[in-house]
Amino acid sequence: MNAPDTGAGGRGGPLALARTGDRPAFDRLVGPYRRELHLHAYRMLGSFHDADDVVQETLLRAWRALDRFEERRGTADDPVRAWLYRIATNRCLTLLETRARRELPTGFGHDERPPDDIAWLEPYPDALLDADPGTAALRRESVELAFVVALQRLSPMQRAAVVLRDVLDFPAREAADVLDTTVPSVNSALQRARRALAAGRRPGDSRTQRQELGALPPGELRALARRYARAWDRGDVDAIVAMLGDDVRYSMPPGATWYEGPDAVREFLVRYPLTLRWRFVPTRSNGQLAFGAYLLDEGSGRFRPVGVDVLTLRSGRVSAVTAFLTADLTPWGLPEEPPEGELEGESAGEPAGEPDAGPGEGPGAE
Template sequence: MSDDEATFVAAARAGDTARFAQLTERHRRELQVHCYRMLANYEDAQDLTQETFLRAWHKRESFQGRAALRTWLYRIATNACLDFLAKRKDRTPVPSGLPGPDSGSEVLYLQPYPDRMLPEDPQESVVARETIELAFIVAVQQLPPRQRAVFVLRDVLGWPASTAADALELTVASVTSALQRARVTMREQLPDRRLDWRSPATRELSTDERGVVKSYIEAHQRNDLDGLVSLLREDLRFAMLPEAGTVIRTAEEAVDGWVSGGLFQRGHDDWRGIATTVNRMPAAALYLRASEDPDHRLFAVAVLRVVDGKIAELTGFDARDQPWLGLPSTL
């Protein structure tokens, strides 16, 4: 038993809430990321992390130090998320209605994850960039809850099958079977990605990514629709959440929708923007000024996946009244 585990056991037996909180709080950020992978919603992840600490306190006498404190907390967090998913039927992705093998499902409850809330040491806390990107988070949501938990514990956190089985009260054979089925789904959802996300180092944004975000913001500020179009791949995947039925698969359709929907009116909108990152992806925070208003007010966050210098995926989120994003409300 390590010193931390011994101290935790002593605090738990003594009912020392202050010491208990100090020892568990250091795991908050990584547990919150874990809950986010399970739920794809930042606010729900916050709530379930707090629920994890409450459950840990109530179950404190069950911790004997045979497993690491971190493992024990992950076990509680995983089961708290599974209980939440069992009660919340609106956490089932809805069909996008798009034809073809790439149709997939929309995850209307998806929220971006602010990078400032990620663990300070991503390597230690297993937050490689690929496991927090939106495409990965959306793909994980296509898994049934139990498969989702097995996949995250085994292939993201790298837990042995026996440890995952113990955490989920399953047999090793059941865990192995669930993981095999989950991997098939993940290959279908992410055909161009590998299935080992445990070891790669977190990388910084590329020069291409930074340049595209800068150009994207400048096109808005100039009301330059043609300039914006030039940044998009023809096979762009666009979605604006939390609206249903907004997944679009071509740049032409996306632009038509922006213009007809009034999101981009040539020569009339007064935009400002700042470059940022969420989910370790390049993003633009867009601010719109209405007539008679002296300020530009936070309107949306556009999260971009850049491939060969072009925007391949653009996911827009309504950023109004979302203080947890950590962005200034006005410019």
Template sequence: MACPIHGFRLSQYAVRQVVEKKPANPAEREWLQQARAGDASAFEQLMKPYRKLLHTHCYRMLGSPFDADDALQETLLAAWRGLGSFEARSSLGTWLNSIATRICLRMISRRSRRLTSGDLGAPLRSTAELGEPVQGPVWLEPMPDSELLYGGAANEDPAAILLRREYVGLAFVAMLQHLPGTQRAVLLLREVLGYSAAETADMLGITVASVNSALQRSRQTVRVKTPATGQSRQTQQVDAQGLELLLQSFVSAWERHDLTAMVNLLAEDVRFTMPPLPAWFSGRAFVGKFFAERVFETPWRLHPLRGNGQPGFACYLKQSGDDRFRPGGVVLLSVHDGHIAAIDSFLDPAVCRRFGMRDELH
């Protein structure tokens, strides 16, 4: 069964199965009893299998790994305080997801939604002025793959994991930010985590009719906001060997300042974004112009990384007069039909640190 989210496909219940359908841990009941008695170490053991699941859910809801950190900590604190009231009528994972979702909804009600470059203005045609950085908790931010849950068992069908990967992709998380909080929660609980309408209603404290209505409205918004190609379809169209060759060519062209080679790697409708700068470019001609007139003015070194289920690079640059390469940004790529369809560059030093970039390279 596939979720009817336009542009995105995922077998229903797949993510939930990762945690809730695995064989029960015989120690969980003992940890639960000890935690209820006030044993903090037992509580840590009890929460360990659920941390990444909850963190990923909070990230999807909030669009920022830093906000997701706060939501996760609030969730764990609420679970610790409320453990005595957990009656095991639902699974522990369901109870924790309910807490996390309600905390995220409170945070959403107090904060503006996270934005992408296209939300703030049209793409530029000139590289002369890129604008001043838009500061504050404004931008959609990437999440390192090491912090995300989208994999499964070692013997699981790789195609199933690939399908789940799109539900941590930048395109999907960005699309979610266009939904009101309740619609966002319902869409994720119903069609990503695989809960029934009745379970979702119970978790959110609303009626089944309200859940069904919110789901219908969220699907309508998704049909409007979803890009023509989903991340999973993009990556499926390049095999592992082809993708590796494409990435190697991308690094070589960038570091050698080879404009012809770089342009040949780009899709016709490629985009290049660079928050917190508001500037962005669309189309092979203008992205190529940006590389030629701005990016290639500086020496670079690129080191591979992964975020949001996508390939990318830690980009280090050497400014004039400096003898070291220093963090310039984190870049994540989208690939379609063997070409680079999007270059999403994040210049915030906090994002660079999140992805483990070193302070300097020789």
């Protein structure tokens, strides 16, 4: 990833001005890194809201420590970026010392009770990934649900090593500087992380969602999104189940219960969700097809936002539905009420065109 042109150096650059107490100059200095720091914190912590807090604290600490920043320190091509990553990564590692890893309900057995204080993984809107077209494809792969969940199961140091080296493409020396450790230590953590990621893959998950979506015939994703949304709008359980794969998993964090297989999902849908009226608006989340879910409020007769359903596809069938029931739809750019009528174009969930990655590519691949 090329360093943003912040014009940091020089007497009149934002770094020099920021050191005089010029806050707008500081904002210009760090502004190009905000989005990627947020993504970095999300990968490390599995929480959109915790990532917000980490970015705010990182920038506050950077502002307060400007007088101690050494522009030529270390081996980084972009010392400001490396410095911010050092602050953000260390803040994430500090938080992870006292917090349990985030999970999805499917990470526990059907008869296994999750801890009472479990913190669930949160979704991430693609709208925040698309701002930088040059890196949007890589960013989508590195926030796919399966990959982010797998990261949470690594030790904090392994997690940091694989994110810095395999996702962000930091050289080993620069990653060691960020983590305040040695190159052999980073390489050792990275190798352990890669082995753990490979061992933890679900059977059939050899392709990323970017590859799965890229393999669909032109227009098929839009058609699939329309069929799925229409089936929910009509309460058509047969149409919904017809789109599911044989190994489908259906979960609804923060609820701990989950269902496996089309028959179990059908029974659950008929028993409760489809006794209510829904509207689904296609969107994208974690590099995957997703839907903003709206539930009819019988009192007002209006549909109210409920959360975000993220779908995992395998060979054109739905292999997982993760319904995040408490997600705020605002970061997805979705309205307070669903639009009337048929959905067209980008609103129908068709991701922007992007080249397919070859087998074995992407974060964590060996």
